[in-house]
Amino acid sequence: MTKLNQILAVEKGVKSDVQRKVTDAYHTIQKTPLLSGISRSYQPIDDEGEQLPPESAKVQVQAEGVLKDVGAALTRLFDVTATKDWANCEARADVRIDGTVLLADVPVTYLLFLEKQLTDLHTLIAKLPTLDPSETWTLDENTDTWRTEPVKTTRTKKVPRNHVLSEATDKHPAQVQVYNEDVVVGYWTKVSFSGALPQRRVNELLGRVQKLQDAVKYAREEANGIEITDRRIGETVFGYLLG
Structure with missing residues (x-):
């Protein structure tokens, strides 16, 4: 055969x-x-x-x-x-993940379709933006985005000051030098938000896609091994x- x-x-x-x-x-x-x-x-x-x-x-x-x-x-x-x-x-063949049937009795033509789609999906997931690892991120339930801890910084303003180099006398006026001094006038509180994903989540998704890709390839090979009629x-x- x-x-x-x-x-x-x-x-x-x-x-x-x-x-x-x-x-x-x-x-x-x-x-x-x-x-x-x-x-x-x-x-x-x-x-x-x-x-x-x-x-x-x-x-x-x-x-x-x-x-x-x-x-x-x-x-x-x-x-x-x-x-x-x-x-x-x-x-036809079953697509199995860790011994469990995920898709049963799948036609080989559909398995070929799945292979192409999973390849494209893998490319997309690999390009997903990830959170800046230098920041500490937590999930904000109100906005459904990731956020950093508040960071407080100062706002300064240059204020002119006088520095008396020499006091006034009956013969000479006082010698005064004008300079600018940075004076704190307020505070900024900054919180960053991001719609990106943690790297561990991207890695998890890539692992799942790769596992399913392998399972579909095994199923295709099994389906292509059937005996047929000329x-x-x-x-x-x-x-x-x-x-």
């Missing part, structure tokens, strides 16, 4: 071979001289006339023969594809088309 994974292994090669043969056939029937032949002989009017050799050219390509060759090649492709598609209707569709199709 043939197994589905054996058909899948040869399908690509059969497709390539058939495509090449059909393309060659298409180009061949465009070459009119290959489909043309001639037979010509010369007879002078009397025995004294010039004798010329006969001319001939055989037909090298027959359209009916080209069709039969194409039909033979396509018959193989039709049979392989039919065998695969009929088998895909029967190929289908003979091409002969019927081309028996009608070229009959």
Whole structure:
């Protein structure tokens, strides 16, 4: 008995071979001289006339023969594809996580779909923004976001001050130097919020996706290992088309 994974292994090669043969056939029937032949002989009017050799050219390509060759090649492709598609209707397997069935009796075509979707999902999760590890974050239930502890900082203002370098006398005015002094005038209290995720949560999600990816691959391999029935569709199709 043939197994589905054996058909899948040869399908690509059969497709390539058939495509090449059909393309060659298409180009061949465009070459009119290959489909043309001639037979010509010369007879002078009397025995004294010039004798010329006969001319001939055989037909090298027959359209009916080209069709039969194409039909033979396509018959193989039709049979392989039919065998695969009929088998895909029967190929199923369970997706198991740690020995527990997560998805039961899943068709192999859906398992292929799951593989593609999980690959895309893994890429998305790997790019998720994460919280700044230099901060301490807690979940704020009011906003459903992460928040830091309040950080209090001062607000200062420059206030001009006078510094007396020398006191005034009856002969000289006082010498005064003006300078600016930073004076605390208020306090800022800052709390940062973020919609990002903790790194441990991203790691957890990635682990789950990877585990499910592995489970789906195992299930696909199991489904592709079923024994199948070889289908003979091409002969019927081309028996009608070229009959």
